[in-house]
Amino acid sequence: MPELIAPAVRLHSAWLDAHAEWGPGLHEDGFGLGPSDEVDSPAGFAAWVARLADHHCMYRWIVESDRVLGGIALRHGSSDYVRWAGHIGFGIRPSARQRGLATWAMGRMLDEARVLGLERLLAVCAVDNVASAKTIERCGGVFECIRDTDFGPARRYWIEL
Template identity: 75%
Template structure:
C-alpha cells in the first residue's frame, strides 16, 4: 500500500532512482525541486529536504509561499511527489495549489488521483474551500486525474511554459 510521507533524507537513494527515470534536467512539480538545488550529494540533498520542511512549517514559511510537500512511497520506494501550495504568491496563481508527478514505472495505477484526494483533506484542514489545479494542455493523464478528483474546467491560459488547462476542485 502506498503512503504519503514528509520528505526525508532516509530515502535519498530511492529518490535519486525516481529522478533518474524522469531523466536529467526534468522537473516534476510535486517535488519542489529548483534549478539551484544540488541533490546528488548527501549534504545537498539534506539541504533541499530542510528547505522543503521549512516551506511546510507555517511558522517558518513566508505568507507568499507556503507549501506542504509529500512523497508517495511504497516499501521505501519513492513513486512520486505531490505539493499543496497555499500561499498568496504569483506562483500559486499560475501553477495552481496542487502539483504532482509520478515516476514513469509507477504510472497508470491511480496513484496521482489517490494522492490528490489525500491532499484535499489537508487543504480542508487549512481552511481552503477550493484548490486550483493546472496542467499542460496536452497532458491527458493529468486531465483525467484532475477531473477524476472533481476538477471543473475554468479555461486555458498562456504561461511561460506554454498553454495550460486550469481546473478548480471544490473541497
C-alpha cells in the first residue's frame, strides 16, 4: 500500500533509482529539484532534503515498500512561480504509472490544502500531457485556458476547495 511521506534521507538510493528511471534533467515535478541541487552524494542529498523542509512548499514522496514511486508538491502563496507552475505539481516514475497513484496523492494533498485554509488551487500541465490533465480533472480541476510558457503551451485548471 503506498503512503505519502516527507522527504527522507534514508531513501537516498531509492530516490536515485526513481530519478534514473526518468532520465537526465530536472523534470520530475513534485520533487522540488533545482539546477544547483547535488543529489548524488549522501551529503548533497541530505542538504537538498533539508532545503525541502524549509521551503514555502509542502513536499511529499509517494513511497511503497521503501520504493520511491513519485512526488507531489503543494505550493503556498501567489508568487510568480505559483502563477506559472500552479499550487500543486506531481510526477510518477514511468514504471509506476497507470495505477491511480497521482489521483490518490493529489486527493490527499487537497485535504492538506483545506487544512491550510486554501480555497482554490491552480493546477498546470503541459498541453500534451493527457495523463496529468485527466488526473487534475478527476480531482475537480475545471479547465481555464491554454497559455504559452517558456516551456511550451500549458493547460491551466482551477480546483475549488
